[in-house]
Amino acid sequence: MIVVEHLERTYGDGPDLLHANRDVCLQISSGEFVVLAGPSGSGKTTLLNVIGGLDSASSGSVRVDDVELTTLSPRALADFRRDRVGYVFQRSNLVASLSVYENAVLQLRLQKRLTRAARDRTRALLDEVGLGSKLDVLPAQLSGGQQQRAAIIRAVTSETALLVADEPTASLDSVNADGILRLLRRLNDERGVTILVSSHDDRVIAAGRRVIHLADGAIVSDSEASRGGGA
16 A cells, blocks of 8 residues: 655755655555554654645655555645545544534535435544534534544545544543554454554554654664564
């Protein structure tokens, strides 16, 4: 699903040049649950954003679901994000003026795929994560854990092939964080969603089936490679 070859992401120039990612090479297969781990400033969020189409590589190749992102125009890249990637941010980024249900179907609406079956599927998913009684509630009336659950359902309800999550437990207490991790594992196990998460949270790292550690913008270890699978 994901092939990254010699990715470089830099900011600025001259003496102010910053290397956010350095010569990153990796492959991620469909259905994997991968955690990008490392301390703040290690480049994990930048790598996540480049793979998810929120940021652009300075050089190298990034292919996701057979689409070469580095060749896409800004409009084509926006279409790619809309149609192929579900996002979960550190904070839920729910639209404050929309209800839980309206937020959950927002990506489907943008895709022009909001059919009756899709509406029913979304309601079932929200019910599955304990939000069935909150469909008409605004985000401000939800707890932090409930907001993140709603954001995850928004990310997966359109059945995009890839879900990327940037520090999804960063603002949550341990109970809500554990609930989010169980939900991500269930989506991976039962629905086969490919999940790519960035985090320095030990709980998230322990939940990943594959962990890629970054430092100073480069990959320093990959649990898949240590098992002999390579990347």
